[in-house]
Amino acid sequence: MSGPSRRNVLKYLTTGVVAGVVAGVAGYSIGSSSAPIKTITESRTATVTQTQTVGGGTVTVGGTTVHHTQTVTVTQTPTPTRPSPPAGRTEVRLGVLAPLAAREGKVQENAARLAVEEVNAAGGILGLPVKLVVADDKLSADAAVSEFRRLVTAEKVDAVIGGFSSGVMTATMEPMAELKTIFFADASSPGHSRMVGANYAKYKYWFRVTQNNGVTFALDGAEQIDFLKRNGVSIDKVYIIRDEHVWVDDWEPLLTKLLKDRKVDVVKSVKIPRGFNEYEPLILEANNLGAQAIFMMLAISGTGDVLAKQWANLKLPLLLIGHDLAAIDLGFWEKTGGACEYEIFMADGGVIQTAPPTPTAKKFIDSYTKRYGYPPEAHQGYGAYDAVYIYKAAVEMAAADGVKNPFDSDTLVPYIEKFTYGNPFVATRKVAFYPKGAWGPDGTRADHDLVWGDDYVKNWMAQWQNGKQVVISPSWLANADLKLPPWFK
Numbered sequence: 001m002s003g004p005s006r007r008n009v010l011k012y013l014t015t016g017v018v019a020g021v022v023a024g025v026a027g028y029s030i031g032s033s034s035a036p037i038k039t040i041t042e043s044r045t046a047t048v049t050q051t052q053t054v055g056g057g058t059v060t061v062g063g064t065t066v067h068h069t070q071t072v073t074v075t076q077t078p079t080p081t082r083p084s085p086p087a088g089r090t091e092v093r094l095g096v097l098a099p100l101a102a103r104e105g106k107v108q109e110n111a112a113r114l115a116v117e118e119v120n121a122a123g124g125i126l127g128l129p130v131k132l133v134v135a136d137d138k139l140s141a142d143a144a145v146s147e148f149r150r151l152v153t154a155e156k157v158d159a160v161i162g163g164f165s166s167g168v169m170t171a172t173m174e175p176m177a178e179l180k181t182i183f184f185a186d187a188s189s190p191g192h193s194r195m196v197g198a199n200y201a202k203y204k205y206w207f208r209v210t211q212n213n214g215v216t217f218a219l220d221g222a223e224q225i226d227f228l229k230r231n232g233v234s235i236d237k238v239y240i241i242r243d244e245h246v247w248v249d250d251w252e253p254l255l256t257k258l259l260k261d262r263k264v265d266v267v268k269s270v271k272i273p274r275g276f277n278e279y280e281p282l283i284l285e286a287n288n289l290g291a292q293a294i295f296m297m298l299a300i301s302g303t304g305d306v307l308a309k310q311w312a313n314l315k316l317p318l319l320l321i322g323h324d325l326a327a328i329d330l331g332f333w334e335k336t337g338g339a340c341e342y343e344i345f346m347a348d349g350g351v352i353q354t355a356p357p358t359p360t361a362k363k364f365i366d367s368y369t370k371r372y373g374y375p376p377e378a379h380q381g382y383g384a385y386d387a388v389y390i391y392k393a394a395v396e397m398a399a400a401d402g403v404k405n406p407f408d409s410d411t412l413v414p415y416i417e418k419f420t421y422g423n424p425f426v427a428t429r430k431v432a433f434y435p436k437g438a439w440g441p442d443g444t445r446a447d448h449d450l451v452w453g454d455d456y457v458k459n460w461m462a463q464w465q466n467g468k469q470v471v472i473s474p475s476w477l478a479n480a481d482l483k484l485p486p487w488f489k
Contacts, residue, residue, distance in 0.1 A: 028419065029426035030360055030389050083399035085126040086407070092130045092395075094388065095157035097147055097172070098186075100136040103377045104164045108186070109134050111381035112161055114364075114371055115388035125392050126399055126406070133157055139164070141171035148172050152179045158407050161209075161387045163187045164380065166247060170195075177202045180409045182416070184387035186380050188214035188348075190250050190440060190449075197445020200436055204413050207433055207448045209390070210383025211348045212459060214247055215442045216452045217323050218255035220346045220459045221295065224321050225262055227461060227473050228293075231482050233319070235293050237265050239286030240322075241279070241307070242297035244271035252297065254442050267291050272298075277306045280314065287316045296322035296345075305335045312339035315487040319344065323459070328379060333467050342485040346459035347469070349379025350429040355460075355471040355479040361428040386427040390416065393425060421451060429457045 096112050098105035109132075116130045124130055133155045137144035144163075151157045152175070159182035163169045166189035173195060176183045183206050185192065190213045196203040225235050238259065242248045256266055267289040270282055286294050294311070298304050304326030311320050320343045326332060327345040330353070353375055356362040364385055369375045376382070394415040398406035405411060417435060419425040424432035432451035440446035450457045454474045461473040463483065470480035 027422075027424040027426045027430060027432075028393060082123075082127055083396070083402075083406075085128050085399075086405050089128060089407070092125045092128050092407070093155065093157045094130060094132055094391065095151040095155065095160040095162075096132060096134045096384065097137050097144060097151060097160055097162040098380070099139045099164050100134070102139070102164065104186075104380045105136070105162075107376055107378045107381035108162055108384040110372055111364075111368065111376065111385040112388055114368060115385045118367075119388060119392055125395055130388075137162070137164075137168055137172070139168060141168050144168045144172045145175055148175045148181075149179070152181050158182070159184065159391050159409075161384050166191070166214075173203060173206055176205055181205055182391065182409050182412055183207070184209040184383070184390065186210040186383060188212070189247060190215045190442065190444060190446070193434075193440065193446045193449040194444050196447040197437070200447060204436075204448070205409055207416060208450050209387050209431065210380050211350070211450070212452045212457060213440055213446060213449045215251045215254060215440055217297075217346060217459065218251045218258055219441055219452065220461070221255050221322060222258035222262065223473070224344060224346075224461060225259065225264055227482075228319075228321075233292075233484070235264055235319075237267050237289070237291045238293045238295045239267050239282070239289060239291040239318075240269040240295045240297060241282055242269060242271055243300040244273050245300045247299065248297045251442070255295075272301050274300055274302060276301050277303050279303075279307045279310045283311055283314055283316060283318065287318055291318060293319040293321050296320065296324045298323065299325035302326065305332065305340075308332075308336045308340040308343055311343075312336075312341070312485075315485075317487065317489045319485075319488060322346070323348075327464065328469075330375065330377065330469070333464060338467065340464040341466070342463065342483055344461065344463045344472070344482075347379070347462040347471070348459050349382050350457035350460065351379060351382050352460055352462050352469050352471050354468055355477050357429055357477055358426060360426065364428050382428040386425070386429065386431055389427050390419065390425050390431065394418075417448075424451070424456060430455060432456050 096109050098108040100106055100109060113132055116132045119130050133151060135147040135151055137147055148160060151160060161184045163186040166187040169185060169187040169192055185206055185208050188211055192206060193213060196206055228235055242252065259266060304324035323346040327340060327343055328348055332340055351357060351361050353365055356365060365375055394412050395406045397415050398411055403411050417433060420432050420435050424430040434446045434449045434451055436447050438446045452458055460471050462469055463472050465480055465483050471478050472480055472482050
C-alpha cells in the first residue's frame with residue numbers, strides 16, 4: 001500500500017481530526033455573510049449639568065455644565081453588496097439525478113426542491129432565480145450516464161446532485177469528468193474518492209455530500225464495541241452476518257483488524273444474498289459458537305426486518321449490533337412489529353430525527369414534513385438539501401472575489417474545498433470535505449470524501465427504543481441511554 005502506513009492513517013484519522021475539532025469548527029452556515037467587519041475609533045462628548053436637590057426642588061449648582069470626552073472603539077458590519085452575475089445569465093439551473101422510484105431517490109428530489117424554494121424566496125443566487133431539473137437514473141448505469149449527459153448538454157444545468165447505487169455512481173463519474181460538472185454525490189463506495197485521488201485533474205468535480213465513505217463503518221463498528229465496554233458489556237466474540245457484495249469487502253478487513261486490536265474474535269463471517277430470510281440457523285450457530293453479539297453488515301440483502309424478528313423470537317443472549325440499512329427506515333418498527341426493540345445500528349448520513357445535530361437539521365425536518373406531509377424518508381435528503389446551499393455559498397464566495405464566471409466548475413472546485421477541517425459548512429450537518437491528497441482509514445486516498453468525526457458527519461450510534469430511533473453516542477448528541485434486552489445475560 002502506498003502512502004502512510006495503516007497505523008499512521010488510523011492515528012491521523014482518530015487524533016488529527018479530533019485536534020482540529022478541539023481547535024474550533026465555527027465554519028460557514030446558511031445565511032453567512034462574507035462582508036468585512038469595519039473597526040473605527042471615534043470621540044464622543046457627553047454634556048452633564050450638575051444639579052442638587054434643595055427643599056424638594058432641583059437647582060443647577062453654580063450654573064455650570066461639565067463636558068466629558070471619551071474615545072471609544074466601534075465595530076460595524078456593513079450591509080454586503082451583492083456581486084452581479086455574469087452578463088447575459090438569467091437563471092441558475094441545478095440538476096437532480098436519482099432513482100425516483102426508490103425513497104432514497106425521491107427524497108433527494110423533494111429535499112433539493114425545498115432548498116431551491118427557500119433560496120429563491122431569499123433572493124436566489126447572485127439575485128438570479130434557481131430552477132431545479134430532475135432526472136431518473138432508474139438504478140441503471142446506462143440510464144444514469146445518458147441522463148447526466150442530457151442534464152448538462154440539453155438542460156444546461158450548472159451542477160448535479162444525486163446518486164445512490166455505488167456501481168451506478170462509478171459509471172456516472174465518467175460523463176461528469178468529460179463535461180466538467182460539479183457533482184454532489186451519494187453512494188458510499190471508497191472507490192469513488194480513490195478515483196479522485198488517482199486522477200484529481202479528471203475527477204475533482206465529485207464531492208461526497210450525503211454519507212461517509214463506507215470504510216468508516218469499520219471505525220463506527222469498533223466504537224460500538226468500545227461503547228458497550230464502557231457501559232459494562234464486554235464483548236470478546238462476534239458473529240458477522242454480511243451482504244455478499246463488494247461494498248462490505250471494502251471495510252470488513254479493517255473492521256476485523258480493529259476488533260483484533262480490542263481482543264475480539266470473529267467466530268464466523270457469513271455472506272448472505274439479496275432476499276435472504278433464513279436467519280434462525282445463523283442466530284443459533286452464533287450462540288453455539290459463544291458469540292455475545294451478531295454484527296450486521298447489511299444493506300443489499302433488504303431483509304433486516306426478518307433478522308430482527310427471528311432474533312427477538314429466539315431471545316438468546318446475543319446483542320444485535322452493527323449496520324443494517326433497513327433499520328434506518330422510520331417504518332422499521334411497524335415492519336418488524338416492534339421486534340427491533342434494543343437493536344443497535346449505525347445511522348447513515350449524520351442525522352437521527354429525534355436528535356437533530358444542528359438547528360438547521362430540525363428546521364429542515366419540520367419544513368419538509370409541513371411541505372410534503374411526512375418527514376424525510378431517507379438520509380439522502382439531508383445531503384441533497386445541504387448541497388443546494390453549499391453550491392450557493394461557493395458561487396457567492398467566488399463572485400465576491402471578483403472572478404469572471406463564478407459558475408464555472410473549475411473555478412468553483414477550490415471554493416467548495418474551503419469547507420474542510422475547522423471550516424465546515426453548517427447546514428443540516430457540519431459538512432467538511434477531505435482535501436486533495438488526504439488518506440482514508442484504510443490507507444487509500446479519500447479526496448473530497450466527507451470528513452468523519454463526532455463534530456462533522458458520522459454514522460451515529462443509534463438504537464430502537466419504545467418505537468423510536470434514538471442516539472446513544474456520542475454524549476453531546478445522545479438523547480437516550482443504552483437499553484439491553486432482558487434476555488441478554
